[in-house]
Amino acid sequence: MPECVFCAIAAGEAAATRVLETARTVAFRDINPQAPSHVLVIPKAHHRDVAALAEVDGGLLAEVLAQAHAVAQADGIARTGYRVVFNTGNHAGQTVPHVHAHVLGGKRMGWPPWPPA
Numbered sequence: 001m002p003e004c005v006f007c008a009i010a011a012g013e014a015a016a017t018r019v020l021e022t023a024r025t026v027a028f029r030d031i032n033p034q035a036p037s038h039v040l041v042i043p044k045a046h047h048r049d050v051a052a053l054a055e056v057d058g059g060l061l062a063e064v065l066a067q068a069h070a071v072a073q074a075d076g077i078a079r080t081g082y083r084v085v086f087n088t089g090n091h092a093g094q095t096v097p098h099v100h101a102h103v104l105g106g107k108r109m110g111w112p113p114w115p116p117a
């Protein structure tokens with residue numbers, strides 16, 4: 001089993017509720033949903049965060065974003081609207097160091113998404 005939990009999910013070695021899959025990406029439901037629809041889209045290849053992925057494979061990053069929209073369509077939130085979030089690094093509160101797009105929708109979300117300081 002890979003040390004990285006999202007690599008393990010990508011390899012089918014850890015359980016996840018999969019929504020969509022392509023040759024280079026997987027989408028699965030967040031285990032601790034913050035909205036009625038909360039799906040994570042990852043590249044199967046391990047990259048630390050969206051900055052690292054953008055530096056080495058912008059095409060794969062575009063695939064992740066295209067899948068985020070495909071997830072929104074599959075979950076029926078594309079018309080009402082949704083949010084795509086890449087937490088990146090410490091100040092953003094990134095907890096899993098394998099790049100993932102959060103796709104959130106199904107309710108009206110506040111702005112800003114963090115409590116005022």
Ligand code: AMP
Binds near residue numbers: 005032040086
């Ligand atoms: P972040 O804080 O942006 O790194 O988000 C990591 C997200 O991954 C959190 O929303 C977690 O609930 C979610 N998560 C962690 N482990 C799993 C897992 N095994 N399956 C599904 N979601 C997970």
Ligand code: ZN
Binds near residue numbers: 005006045
């Ligand atoms: Zn990984």
